[in-house]
Amino acid sequence: MCASVSSTTRSTHGLRDAQRPLLDYVSAALPVGALAGISVVLFVACLSFSLNSLDGYRLPAVALLAASLAAITVHARYEDRAWDRGAIVLLASTALAGAMLSWLPEYAYGHSVNGLVHRSLFTAIILLAVALPSMCIALFYVLGATPTARDRSWYPLLVLPVAAAFGAYGLILARLIEKGAPDLSWHAVTGVYSSQLVGSAIVSESGMRNYILGTLLLIAMTALIALPIGIGVGIFVSEYEGWLARIVGFSTAMLRAISVFILAVSAVSLVKWVGEDDSTGPFSNLIRGVYTDAAGFDHPTKGSFLTAAMFLSLLVIPVIARATEEGLRSLPRDIREGSTALGATDGHALLRVLLPWAAPNIMTGLLLGTAEAAGSVTVLLFISGNGQYGVGPQHESTSLAYLIFDAGRGTNTFKEVMGQYQFSAALLLLCITFSLTIGSLVLRQKFASRYRAGISYE
Amino acid sequence: MRAWPKVVSLSMGLVPVVVLIAMVANVAANSKKALTAADVGLRELADTKFSSLFLSGQAHYGLAPALWGSIELLIIATTLAFPIALAMAVLSAEFAPSIVGRVMRTLLGVMSGIPPIIYALMAIVFVAPFMVPKFTGDLSYSSVHPEKIGFAPADWPPPGVPWNAGAFPWDPTGGNNSVLLAGILLALLAIPFMAPLIEDALRNVPNEPKQASLALGAGRWYTLWRVTLPHALAGIVSAVRLGMLKVLGDLMIALFVVGYAAPNFPKPSWDVLERTAPLTATGAGLIGGLGTPSACRGAECSVGYVTALLLLIMAVVIVAVSTILERQFRKRFA
Numbered sequence: 001m002c003a004s005v006s007s008t009t010r011s012t013h014g015l016r017d018a019q020r021p022l023l024d025y026v027s028a029a030l031p032v033g034a035l036a037g038i039s040v041v042l043f044v045a046c047l048s049f050s051l052n053s054l055d056g057y058r059l060p061a062v063a064l065l066a067a068s069l070a071a072i073t074v075h076a077r078y079e080d081r082a083w084d085r086g087a088i089v090l091l092a093s094t095a096l097a098g099a100m101l102s103w104l105p106e107y108a109y110g111h112s113v114n115g116l117v118h119r120s121l122f123t124a125i126i127l128l129a130v131a132l133p134s135m136c137i138a139l140f141y142v143l144g145a146t147p148t149a150r151d152r153s154w155y156p157l158l159v160l161p162v163a164a165a166f167g168a169y170g171l172i173l174a175r176l177i178e179k180g181a182p183d184l185s186w187h188a189v190t191g192v193y194s195s196q197l198v199g200s201a202i203v204s205e206s207g208m209r210n211y212i213l214g215t216l217l218l219i220a221m222t223a224l225i226a227l228p229i230g231i232g233v234g235i236f237v238s239e240y241e242g243w244l245a246r247i248v249g250f251s252t253a254m255l256r257a258i259s260v261f262i263l264a265v266s267a268v269s270l271v272k273w274v275g276e277d278d279s280t281g282p283f284s285n286l287i288r289g290v291y292t293d294a295a296g297f298d299h300p301t302k303g304s305f306l307t308a309a310m311f312l313s314l315l316v317i318p319v320i321a322r323a324t325e326e327g328l329r330s331l332p333r334d335i336r337e338g339s340t341a342l343g344a345t346d347g348h349a350l351l352r353v354l355l356p357w358a359a360p361n362i363m364t365g366l367l368l369g370t371a372e373a374a375g376s377v378t379v380l381l382f383i384s385g386n387g388q389y390g391v392g393p394q395h396e397s398t399s400l401a402y403l404i405f406d407a408g409r410g411t412n413t414f415k416e417v418m419g420q421y422q423f424s425a426a427l428l429l430l431c432i433t434f435s436l437t438i439g440s441l442v443l444r445q446k447f448a449s450r451y452r453a454g455i456s457y458e
Numbered sequence: 459m460r461a462w463p464k465v466v467s468l469s470m471g472l473v474p475v476v477v478l479i480a481m482v483a484n485v486a487a488n489s490k491k492a493l494t495a496a497d498v499g500l501r502e503l504a505d506t507k508f509s510s511l512f513l514s515g516q517a518h519y520g521l522a523p524a525l526w527g528s529i530e531l532l533i534i535a536t537t538l539a540f541p542i543a544l545a546m547a548v549l550s551a552e553f554a555p556s557i558v559g560r561v562m563r564t565l566l567g568v569m570s571g572i573p574p575i576i577y578a579l580m581a582i583v584f585v586a587p588f589m590v591p592k593f594t595g596d597l598s599y600s601s602v603h604p605e606k607i608g609f610a611p612a613d614w615p616p617p618g619v620p621w622n623a624g625a626f627p628w629d630p631t632g633g634n635n636s637v638l639l640a641g642i643l644l645a646l647l648a649i650p651f652m653a654p655l656i657e658d659a660l661r662n663v664p665n666e667p668k669q670a671s672l673a674l675g676a677g678r679w680y681t682l683w684r685v686t687l688p689h690a691l692a693g694i695v696s697a698v699r700l701g702m703l704k705v706l707g708d709l710m711i712a713l714f715v716v717g718y719a720a721p722n723f724p725k726p727s728w729d730v731l732e733r734t735a736p737l738t739a740t741g742a743g744l745i746g747g748l749g750t751p752s753a754c755r756g757a758e759c760s761v762g763y764v765t766a767l768l769l770l771i772m773a774v775v776i777v778a779v780s781t782i783l784e785r786q787f788r789k790r791f792a
Contacts, residue, residue: 121731151678158549161542162562168646169569172580179583232470240464248471251478257777258481259707259769261738265762266481268745269488317474350463368570375573378709381742404575408582408714426576437571441564 023078030075031141037068038135045127058123062098065127069094069134075141090134097126132157173430180427188424194388195413204417208403208425210387214305215374215399215432217391221309222373223366226316230369231362233317234324235350256318260378267311268382271303289396291389301396303383308397311379316369323365327358360444367440371433377401386414400429485770488763492519495757503764506723508740519761523720524741525768526727527637527734528706534641534730535705539648540698546649547656552682563654570650577643578714582635638730640715644708648701655700659693660686692787699780706772709738718743737772741765 044061069091076084101123136153143149191207237249274287280298289304331354339353355362373379380402387398406414407422492498498519505520546566550559663686671681687694716733719740724732744762 147675147677154679155553158545158553161545162549165542165546165646165649166565169572172572172577172646176576176580229470229473232467233474235463236467236471240467244468245471248475251475254774254777255474255478257703257773258478259703259738259766259773261707261709261741261769262481262485262766264709265741265745265766266484269484314474314477321474345460346463347460371571372573375571375575377573377575378707378738381709382745401573401575404579405710408579422579426579429573430571430576433571433573434568437568441567 027078030071034068034071035138037064041065041131045124048124058101066094097130180423183424206417211400211403213391219370222312226313230317230320233321238325238328252318252321263311263379302385305397306393312373315373319369320365323361327361331357364440364444367436371436375433377405400425485766489767492760492764523723524737528736530637531736535644538645543649543652546653551657551660566650574710578710581643581715635715636731637734643711644705648704652697652701655697659690663689689791692784695784712736712739737765
């Protein structure tokens, strides 16, 4: 991108300070001025993301950018007797950007609000696209046009997007804590939501106990279902190679690849199929969930915790299988052969050598997978309810994540009662998923030192 | 009895196979009903007009806008997430001091635990008002329903109006926001999953070609472009695939931000500031997450299964193309 600057031209051209003509000082000042100009343009571009009223500044900004790039080109020509190709390409891009920006008022909806919106948004994008690389080139000449300077000059291109992304995460989390923390109280955590018709009035109680317990139950049941299957898949794929293992590996990968939405659709199909004849047998109760009313009659619900956990575990199984595979693949050959040489059977080797070695990977996979499962609403979307029938494998499934959805998109009565807890629920859910992900990072270290005698395989 | 590990692991390993076959068969069988139904058929599904029987009393099941919405979301989110994830990976694997790299990796590991529903929630209460009217979808709607859209950031929420006004279930305008805002949030969702994978790919590049390049006088940046990135291309492709599948399968952000269904094809079609709901949101509305499971009946329901089938096909296409690319790159640079 930058010009080929040969150090020889620089050194022959460099005179002692006393003998430098005035032009040299002007030339040395050019990149600094250019950097300042480009910084102003970048600032205008960033402002343009959030303000509509910068319409009048966009063409001056382009002009300033062009002037800065021209200064860099002149500087490179004067100092190095060479054209900086990168600066010239960017100068041409600036001209193109100016043409596009002056064309934008004609775009789409003319002078309506939409036109304004589009214009300033695209102004920001176009200006950023040209100004960021320009900043890199200016920085290159300010730093002295050496090879080291070239490496350093690319930092803005790396650091600014990363800072923007982390800033976005930080803003979202800070705002969530700000909105959710004040509503957290003892009553909010221990109260139980219920809504009943008493006479002609609806009597409602609020509270999140069942949602919290439901989330924990879902995590536990999902882990219980997914762990043996995931480990089994991982062992089969990595230890017993062949066409069958390839099929198993492929379907596990596809299970991960297909949209979560398809799991949700399958879950609702299962519940519907079981309830087709409206039976209330034990199998139907197990899948559809059941609640017993005050008069002692059983009623089917939208879907039980067991069903929800089964479909959530389909999210976790591929993660655990992959982690198990990775763990087993990292087992050194000599340990494996050593156990065989000492007369260990397949079963013995599996229990005493393979699984302990893969344990940290499996635990990491399990925690990461359950963190994702705990936060997943999509799978629960069609088979969850508002948790007023209690928590247990046969009860109607619910979770904090579903509460967040339901308090935003559910019935009006539910929104009135539980809408206040939406942010607290989000905060609690975030606490649960964060402790799972952080736990996975910590456990990995701990297990590694216990079962591998501190051997690092990386 | 000595072969019990094989028997046990095989019986566990068959679970995903059976489940996958059952799910695909279920989706395909239910979609077939839509194709053979009297009032739907393939021509109707390929149409650009969508309207719900429940809302407008007239049913149109054109899925072209939803398909376009999914593709738009994929393009926006991937073009936003990929450069940022790449910058993160390059920074922590190649340029930054190792302690910064480790901190970034830990932070990303923690960020990957943010569930989509939280992005969706924060989008409509924080990001959208912050960017009003910037990223708010088609504002011509506001002239019809001024109460639902276009609040100024200063008086959000307006007195007496709940913060989620306008987000009614079954309201085709749904969350009132554009595909672009959903794309930005989906990019934030995908970055923590993509960046560590790209970083692994960069770290797995053997040291010899890198050192040879540096010894021949190339700078770090030149080495990165000409040696490290080409060698890591296969791993980068698999990271992008993961991000794309995450974006494609997401329902909650699309449902909360964009809404439940696109009534029509956007004009012009590349207008990312329109509300073009993707397949997932349309399907969720059709199958009826907001009613009881027994509400899923007849043509509406089977069209919902068609959206699932389309998503399945898109996922398979993404996996197939990326696998072929990965194999090519691995062959060329191994």
